[in-house]
Amino acid sequence: MTARIIDGKAAAAAVLAEVKARVDAFRATKGRPPGLAVVLVGEDPASQVYVRNKGREAEAAGFRSEQHTLPVTTSQADLLALVARVNADPGIDGILVQLPLPKDIDAETVLTAIDPAKDVDGFHPVNVGLLGSGATDRALVPCTPAGSMILIESVLGPSLAGKHAVVVGRSNIVGKPIAQLLLQRDATVTIAHSRTADLAALCRQADVLVAAVGRPEMVRGDWVKPGAVVIDVGINRIPAPEKGEGKTRLVGDVAYAEAAAVASAITPVPGGVGPMTIALLMANTVTAAHLREGLARPRFGA
């Protein structure tokens, strides 16, 4: 079998087109665009690229877009003061603090300070709880998991009843929320991690295999059940001496060529889950704007 390649760039473009249409309608109704504030602390090069791309997509969508770039020496108190300011700004619907934060800042304290109604990353305990309790009408859902679900749905449809989903990775950002979303679609869900016994054998039972561990090409072809749908959330930069000295390339958590020979469908890296993250951030901002204004919740990627 050669797997169908799930095109995350095309799926992201479709979500962004829906976002744009929703923004036009929102602006016509409310007389203002949705507003998004993105906060970056420090100079991590990858984070700088992601934040720049978020600002670019926000402007393309027609948002009011703010970027706050703070030095790596910023104190937690100063960052919390900025969060309080954007919380209080009525024209800002979405607030995102780019992760990772510098080591002297406690991410949980900062994420918990964001107004849950503006928490477009879905990392605030209120949104984590709403997702866990199945309150899909009110929760803001983390972007990478929400985007991954759209890609899964593009292959398998909305119901995962009777399917076994194995999520490798238990992070708050990806593993745990995607497990909740799979459960809501009636999948039977197993969360596996570094302490799981015989991970390969467990993965071989998965109809839907989600890899989100941050270890380059850890999931091998013989871990994949024939015909499985493989979602690779990993983005790892590894040395690529074949491209020249000091060069690097991106790989996922899945050994792509091996897995693609066995799976029925698979996300590539790059071009799979990654592009969905920023598209879903834009969608979440539109959703937050609608909920804050008492409008019906829009649905994206349906």
Ligand SMILES: Nc1nc2c(c(=O)[nH]1)N[C@@H](CN(C=O)c1ccc(C(=O)N[C@@H](CCC(=O)O)C(=O)O)cc1)CN2
């Ligand atoms: N506050 C947050 N911080 C972080 C998040 C997040 O969702 N919220 N996720 C990641 C980084 N991230 C967005 O912030 C992100 C990662 C990757 C991509 C993406 O499009 N990747 C491309 C490849 C990009 C490349 O060439 O380097 C792909 O996979 O095709 C977008 C957004 C951590 N921090």
Ligand SMILES: [Mg+2]
């Ligand atoms: Mg990808």
